[in-house]
Amino acid sequence: MRAPAAPEPEGRKPSNAMSGPLRSGPSGWRRAASVLLTAGWKHRGPAGPSLSPPPAEGFRLLLLQRSKGQGFLPGAHVFPGGILDAADYSADWLSLFAPHHQPPRFSLNPSPPPRSPFPVLPADRTHAVDRALPDDVALRICAIRETFEEAGVLLLRPRASLAAAPEPARALPPPAGLAAWRAQVHRDPRQFLRFCEHLDCTPDIWALHDWSVWLTPFIQRGGRRYDTTFFLCCLSEPPPVYPDLAEVVGCKWSSPSEATESFVSKEIWLAPPQFYEIRRLENFASLSDLHKFCLDLALEEVERWLPISLLTADGRIQLLPGDELYLEDSDFLENVLTTEKKTEEIMKEGRKFHRLVIHSLNHVYSIHVTVQSKNKHVFPKNYVKMELLHSWKGPQ
């Protein structure tokens, strides 16, 4: 297996602007936040006693379809989210959260334990802005603002409410003037705070649970890279969704298995992190199971994963931490591994798997996990598309 020499790291543009997307340069790392928005789903069967068993999955997940004009992942289905803005760190939020929710933790759980240092990314513009809020509060505000901008869903709660209730949350019903405010926020993210003031609400940061962090794997020199924090939010029922018809052109609420089916049947396209997370959600039978799990996960370290691409003779494998071929080596921030072997040979040789095999970017992925999670988080169940099982039967 070979790794080419590492190129020079990307430069960074310092700035002290109070609003503006926080990225390090045209091809640098971008900090982003995204939310797996799940909602309880009542079985709307025919009236009268039902003979059929209740649905296996009592919740749905919101997927937004990106416009085909997007520079990154055009046409893909993703979770709502986007790039962190200086406005998400603004000191003006302090007075909105006061008096009930104060620094340093704003009634969130204590800070999770420090995460493992690998990988260290080049410094980004968040080092140059005036950060009045902790990272995890600003990232939650970003995810909530982006959910409003892209989907018209308001994950807000009245300022007077004291603490997060231990039940699934509710989105705010769409207020009058939503479209005009949304256009303003889209033009200037600082307007999101003004909108919250106008509604006498705060972003419902307590409804967003730490879930995972994904770094874009190295694909090509100068390619766009994201450091994306994924939160999970459980809503008791699905709110109305209004795609902005610009950045996102459609939406669907799907159960995890429906989303997988839609990907396999080529109705939708998912990037590997979204596919992995959707498969992970298949572990949960109901919204309340998922919600309890999130509360339990709160004190755990949130792992930050840099997938490493292994290019085989006939495909690509994304290696994840814990896999026997995964190397905690900073060279792989800007490099791939290559082998002359075929994917099937590599799979037959191995035992300790945490990997996603991309048989074809065109809708054929499989997930192989034989390692144990390092903390209380769940891993997806192995997922191998049926016809691939005929040629490869997994570790013996």
Ligand SMILES: Nc1ncnc2c1ncn2[C@@H]1O[C@H](COP(=O)(O)O)[C@@H](OP(=O)(O)O)[C@H]1O
């Ligand atoms: N009307 C539109 N049509 C297509 N893409 C749009 C758009 N308005 C905004 N975008 C793109 O959506 C991305 C912003 O996403 P977010 O706010 O979620 O981070 C930006 O992409 P680029 O990052 O390629 O510039 C921006 O150009």
Ligand SMILES: CCC(=O)SCCNC(=O)CCNC(=O)[C@H](O)C(C)(C)COP(=O)(O)O
């Ligand atoms: C083989 C190709 C890949 O693995 S591409 C992986 C793409 N995903 C990421 O880089 C990390 C996950 N981040 C997201 O999905 C974000 O929500 C985003 C990148 C879609 C946000 O983009 P936006 O344009 O909304 O800022």
Ligand SMILES: [Mg+2]
């Ligand atoms: Mg977005």
